[in-house]
Amino acid sequence: MTQQNEPREKLEHRYGTIDKHYAISLATREPEADGPIYMVNLMKYRAVAEYGDNANEAVSGREADDKYNPSSVLNKIGADMLFVADVVSNDFGDGDWDRIAVVRYPTRRSFVEMQQRKDFAEKHVHKAAGMERTIITCCRPRDLALDERGRPEPTELRTRHVAMVVLGPDAANSSAPPGATSLDSEGTIIGDTRAWSSVHFVELDDTTTTHDVLAQYRSNDLRSTYVLTVAPVIDGLSR
Numbered sequence: 572m573t574q575q576n577e578p579r580e581k582l583e584h585r586y587g588t589i590d591k592h593y594a595i596s597l598a599t600r601e602p603e604a605d606g607p608i609y610m611v612n613l614m615k616y617r618a619v620a621e622y623g624d625n626a627n628e629a630v631s632g633r634e635a636d637d638k639y640n641p642s643s644v645l646n647k648i649g650a651d652m653l654f655v656a657d658v659v660s661n662d663f664g665d666g667d668w669d670r671i672a673v674v675r676y677p678t679r680r681s682f683v684e685m686q687q688r689k690d691f692a693e694k695h696v697h698k699a700a701g702m703e704r705t706i707i708t709c710c711r712p713r714d715l716a717l718d719e720r721g722r723p724e725p726t727e728l729r730t731r732h733v734a735m736v737v738l739g740p741d742a743a744n745s746s747a748p749p750g751a752t753s754l755d756s757e758g759t760i761i762g763d764t765r766a767w768s769s770v771h772f773v774e775l776d777d778t779t780t781t782h783d784v785l786a787q788y789r790s791n792d793l794r795s796t797y798v799l800t801v802a803p804v805i806d807g808l809s810r
Contacts, residue, residue, distance in 0.1 A: 583695075586702040587706065607677060608710070609709070609712065611754065612705060613668045615669055617702070619632070630701075635700045638697040644694065648685055649681070652674055653675050654723075655671070656733065657669070658801050659799075659800040662781050664796050664797035671735060704763070710754035711755055712752070734799070735771070736771040738788075739767055742793045742796055745787075747769070748787060750773055752773075755768065767795065784798060
């Protein structure tokens with residue numbers, strides 16, 4: 572019988588470069604030094620998913636990612652989808668991202684072991700087809716109470732935006748925006764070979780706008796900074 576930890580074939584990662592040294596550190600972390608890790612995903616979709624000979628019909632990259640939806644696998648390994656949002660605008664930086672997601676894994680090792688599961692491999696086919704590129708930076712929260720926060724319910728349909736700031740290593744000493752939920756990156760498992768220092772989420776209202784958040788960074792010479800306005804459908808970070 573085929574076991575769940577035996578994928579049918581090697582996973583395709585056409586959408587980014589894997590940091591193999593960091594991957595090894597995730598897989599070999601001693602249990603006493605391991606613990607919850609937050610995978611921050613920035614996603615850009617293909618206009619049309621590329622399934623190759625396996626395609627039955629043309630679907631968009633976003634539709635393929637919706638089919639990928641790994642929630643059932645995440646539930647099995649004790650991981651939580653803490654944040655999912657569509658990008659409303661790419662306000663600063665060279666990205667043109669479409670969607671953001673943050674997943675909290677119980678351990679670093681559990682993230683690596685998930686890649687070996689048969690049920691995950693079956694879903695990953697859709698991600699490989701639909702994703703043009705992605706960055707997954709692995710973080711720890713500055714407020715450790717976030718580790719104990721429960722899984723959020725989907726957000727009610729209403730107009731609510733969050734500013735998301737992703738800072739590169741040259742911005743390591745920049746302060747977080749007021750009221751932000753902040754996470755510090757310890758490594759980037761897949762991306763474009765750039766490093767990142769921190770990610771910040773700020774809920775916006777009538778008195779706090781993305782423009783206000785952006786003003787803190789625009790005057791700096793930050794080579795690797797993104798500021799995005801996003802509309803959450805699941806939010807366990809900025810509440």
